[in-house]
Amino acid sequence: MAAQGSTDSTAGLPVDNPSKSYWLTEPSEILLGHRTTKDLPQAADIVIVGSGITGAFAAHCLKEKAPSLNVVMLEAREACSGATGRNGGHCQPAYYNTPPHIAAFEHRTYSYLKAFIESHSIPCDWQVTTGVHGYYSPELFNTSKKIIEKIKEEHPDIGANIAVVTKGNAEPSSYLLKGETKELTLEGLRIGAAEGAVVQQNAGSLWSYKLIAFVLERLLAAGGFNLQTQTPVTGLRRVDVPVELSSLHLGADKVALGGWIVRTSRGDISAQHVLLATNAYTSHLLPQFADIIIPVKGQVSSFKPPPTPQPQPAKGPLNIEHTFYFVSDLADRRDDYLIQRPPPGAELIYGGGRIRAKSHGLGVWDDSIIDEPVAQYLRSELSGLMDLSIREEEGKAQGEHRIHLPKQDLEPTFEWAGIMGYSRDGWPWVGPVPKSADGGDGLWLCAGYSGGGMPNAALCAKAVVGMIISGNEDGDDDLADQIDLPPEYLLTEDRLEKARTCESIAEADKRGAFMLDLDIF
Template structure:
């Protein structure tokens, strides 16, 4: 694993980026200013949410804002993930309750539910044309059947089907062999369109956006308390720096080496020329504790689908610490041949096929205590045909599985939003709101209304914990293929 995980110069395309927007390579005409009040590094969901909340929380021209993006706008994880706004109110709740207590579990579950509502409200009030849908997530268990009881209030909103009840409900247009299923409120969105909407509004309000401008280094000014951001196109002095760099954070802040770990996964889009039974929900199919696929039906009839962990997870070089989002994980190439026909009733004669593949995201693959259920493992795969449009996604996994939010220890006026471990769509928007409150008011983390266990601290940065390697080391010696 490289200690300087800069973005790959050329990331591959994805379905979401199949029709690039007019801001894809946008550069504000004023260029890179010599000095700025607030610099945001990264233009994905984190960067767009930070800009949105900054502009909503201060008067016009109160502070100058510069956004620096290494490649095209929204070309990283947000432009390649599944677009799934899926609060985890049972698996994560179980994990947090066992490790951090009921209060922490409740706080995070409520935060993620509120995040879905906040994104829905933003889309509605701002008029964003981004295919937002509020729906139900259905997590189906095939290889095992265990119910979680985390004693968390939010889990009461989860509907659970067990045994024969699960089989009955899935007999029509459902998943074959279901042993049990959880159902709860979730959403999905076209992430690239939503982020472009955020930045179009920001640019209209005077925010300076510079794409294709990688930051090469961050250092303390020798003259005052500002930060020196060196780019390939010039240098800027910033009073405050907001790190929205996710998997690439350690390239600029070396203390995050092995703390925010780049990890590759793959994502695909399945289409069908026929009219198979309607899939009204999003789905997760769990084969065992670590093996998981997920599917998001699109309004155009296609399905964003991912998984195939069993094909490559034991090959650490394929995914761990790898920032190359241009090449594919070839071991997963044929995993989704006949996927819909194999798993869904009524799809046997659908002629469903993979149309496009890119690197996609996982939703917090965790190695939990053996007394609890293990966290959703979500992720996406590579092409099933030679003409597919292929690329990869690189996510930032936190070494202790929890997002890292707040002030960077030992670096005054540098703030971090990272380590979402593939689960960022369910946390980022409200996380940015809390970070902005700290940036503008100098309030404490405790007053930001962010979950207490997400706070970045010196203790977390010095911890030797690495749950990603724990997951790898605890895999069965011969994964089922």
């Protein structure tokens, strides 16, 4: 393991003292320090490494499909203390900056999460709104407009979710939202200084930790699920002779001929199947992935809304109404993102500024350290990008009658880091790990979202569960039909070979390949 900042060395383990995330300020009393059994079990049907959104939904789908399975989940720190508990709170399908079939997959993932949250009445502050993507570069905006025109022509089902708002339009854009036509202008969207904007439906915001806490608590209550926190996995070893395992019947003709020994700081556990939901930390256990999935540090801050100038009384807390994404060209490399928490706190959750971090955060897996240049950028930049004034009268869509505020530094309540897993070819890796990549029968991976985990991970997890249950990469027929995993996501030896002929992640980052991710961490 080399020093951090290198993009061709294996990742370390999650550090013991991560920065304090806003999303981890209300930990689950059940999950905090949880170990279902005092001692680590000696064996399980399936071991899942990682307790974020991928691991949690994989466990949920496994128990849903095969309730009798004995599932053990191992987490290096507290439950959901990694990327899922540190992100920007967004869940937006990338409708126009991914190929249409992948946009459709992200839409299905978004819809799956939305239905899951609503059907279980999960208290995770799920809110559906519009996503405003403000462009501060005419070149990038014009490029996006051309892409969207083509999408609307060739894929109207996807294009129906997108509207384009141009600068100085005599006729404001119309947009259908929740059955009502809205008139959109840049000023009304609070981004009058932008060159233009793309507005999309289905922009969810949520408290991701609380969603995952609900899933894990529900699994624990149902039984047959053992969560072991503070148990970092230090290594894997394939056992090519029969091992003593609890009964796992993955089809009538499947016979357990081997298994895996999972080494941890508290002892070893054997299992026929191991699923690595390890994202940025994957190469710590699979060194062959050191140049395929690399850790990248991002940073987010929560801010108090700017105060209203006195003696003018405020009519209520600031309400920015939408979720936001701000993008500019390679000179500025702005790829910032913003949501707002509900009243009464109404905190602004703002992330980005990665270009201001040393080495752009590439190859860094330590989330304990806050980069001060990034923190200062986040404090000072937002009030210059958008109008944070408070409206005196509700319902004024075009910006009239506001208490205007000068550009100012915002007051942070929390400033934290999170570690993303960037993929060499830009797509997640879902499926069986081949022997040539430190794997073999029974070892599975679901990781490498390149900052786009929320609109991908849940159905990627469901897809890999289908493969585990069926015993092959085509997956369970019923699940495969529901999910339709993009072929680009499937982990194969051929794909690994091709990925190593692609430009490196550092080279891709230099040209701005990762700038348009609408979900961070």
